[in-house]
Amino acid sequence: MNELKTSTDMITAARREGDAIFATVLGEVDLSNSPELRVGLLELIQIKPPKRLILNLAAVPYMDSSAIAVLVETLKKLRVGGGKMVLLSLQPRVKGLLEIARLDSIFPVAKDEVDALTK
């Protein structure tokens, strides 16, 4: 296991395990801080892009469309290297917005970290 650091407090923990990166995000994400989340996620994947970026969103009660755009941009960059993004522990408001954007079919949602590695 390899702990990873980013420049943002919005990513409270991150680690690499094999070809996967697990990251935990904290707080509401809107236009005021989605650029900060974007920087943090790109920092995580830029040096050695993972095959799976697993984002734990249990502590994210709210996201707006700018936050969804950050997830989409990160996913697109992962896909260039054959990677994917898996979301963990979605709160209802976040899940609902992904459904409205019809992105619930694009982002696999896992029930726990073990399940995330099978998605």
Add this chain to the structure above:
Amino acid sequence: MSIGNSTTSPGLELKITSDPASLQQVRHALERFCADHGFDDSECDEIGLCFNEAVANIIRHAYDGAKDKPIDVQTRVAGDGLTLVIRDWGNGELPPSRPKPKLDLLEPGGLGLICLQQMMDEVRYDPQDKGMLLTLVKRKRKP
């Protein structure tokens, strides 16, 4: 605009600037206001998100990212409906009347407008001499 025919409650009137840092605090105040006026959790969430998306669109498009421009927000409840009026003094450009369905779901943009159309009962843009007046109406769901 009238909503129903019963008593109008005192509204919420806010003058904010186009700084994204103000979004969360104002959204929370609006969601509390809605809860205090009998909207359920889901309706409060939807109103809060639509407020967020409407103001974010003003900041990004009408004010081109400037953080010091005025935005007035007026909210009133009458009968079973909430009316949210958002005034800006930006470029006054109308958004697309109906976002085009995306062929590529990963294509960016348009989600805010989709939220307004799906979650609010009325969405009306009234261009002003300078800027735009956006009126959003949300009615309580029937039990």
